[in-house]
Amino acid sequence: MQNAECRMKNLKLMKLGVLCSGxxxxxxxxxxxxxxKKLDAEISIVLTDKPNVMALTxxxxxxxxxxxxxRKSFDNQADFEKSLLNExxxxxxxxxxxxxxxxxxxxxxxxxxxxxIMNIHPSLLPSxxxxxxxxxxxxxxxxxxxxTVHFVDEGxxxxxxxxxxxxxxxxxxxxxxxxxxxxxxxHIIYPKAIQLFVENRLKIVGRKVLIKFF
Ligand code: GAR
Numbered sequence: 001m002q003n004a005e006c007r008m009k010n011l012k013l014m015k016l017g018v019l020c021s022g023x024x025x026x027x028x029x030x031x032x033x034x035x036x037k038k039l040d041a042e043i044s045i046v047l048t049d050k051p052n053v054m055a056l057t058x059x060x061x062x063x064x065x066x067x068x069x070x071r072k073s074f075d076n077q078a079d080f081e082k083s084l085l086n087e088x089x090x091x092x093x094x095x096x097x098x099x100x101x102x103x104x105x106x107x108x109x110x111x112x113x114x115x116x117i118m119n120i121h122p123s124l125l126p127s128x129x130x131x132x133x134x135x136x137x138x139x140x141x142x143x144x145x146x147x148t149v150h151f152v153d154e155g156x157x158x159x160x161x162x163x164x165x166x167x168x169x170x171x172x173x174x175x176x177x178x179x180x181x182x183x184x185x186x187h188i189i190y191p192k193a194i195q196l197f198v199e200n201r202l203k204i205v206g207r208k209v210l211i212k213f214f
Contacts, residue, residue, distance in 0.1 A: 015044040017093030019101040024055030026099035033191035045091035107154040117152035129157035134175040149193040163193045
């Protein structure tokens with residue numbers, strides 16, 4: 001059901017809370033998909049862990065509530081996460097979207113939104129988890145890389161996989177050229193994976209995510 005139809009029928013749109021750390025191109029792909037009516041959801045808040053990042057500007061530009069919860073202003077991770085959770089709850093977020101959010105969330109945060117946190121990672125998991133996927137891919141010498149949308153569990157980049165896309169790794173790739181090729185695919189599959197969640201078509205069975213086809 002498209003946004004306008006939901007509004008006419010007075011149905012509530014699913015509320016997304018998007019967490020970012022920087023540039024926010026994945027966020028932008030979600031904003032654009034909503035505008036293009038390919039994603040039937042609304043972003044009720046964008047949160048960042050750093051001030052003055054592009055993700056905040058992108059949200060501001062289209063009138064989405066945006067707040068920096070600056071990790072540096074908290075003494076510990078627990079207080080930082082408490083503040084994040086407070087903002088997400090106030091914004092009545094149904095699904096948390098990690099979009100270039102470069103922090104590991106604690107198990108207690110993950111439990112608060114159990115099976116309702118998604119992440120995108122720039123490699124074909126379970127290969128090359130962590131903060132330097134492209135560098136690790138190039139150092140290892142694999143011929144194929146890509147990106148993975150997955151549910152977040154208590155581990156690092158280890159939750160059940162929803163969707164993946166592959167790209168070729170070229171002999172003369174640098175981290176930048178590979179990242180750009182992967183990012184194109186990220187911008188396609190992340191909004192699609194979120195739409196599947198919105199349509200209630202994802203079922204987690206152990207490590208697998210089954211996609212319901214009607
Ligand atoms: C994206 O490539 C995303 O996959 C990656 O950060 C980039 C954010 O780009 N995320 C991770 O590495 C998480 N471990 P963006 O700020 O332009 O959306």
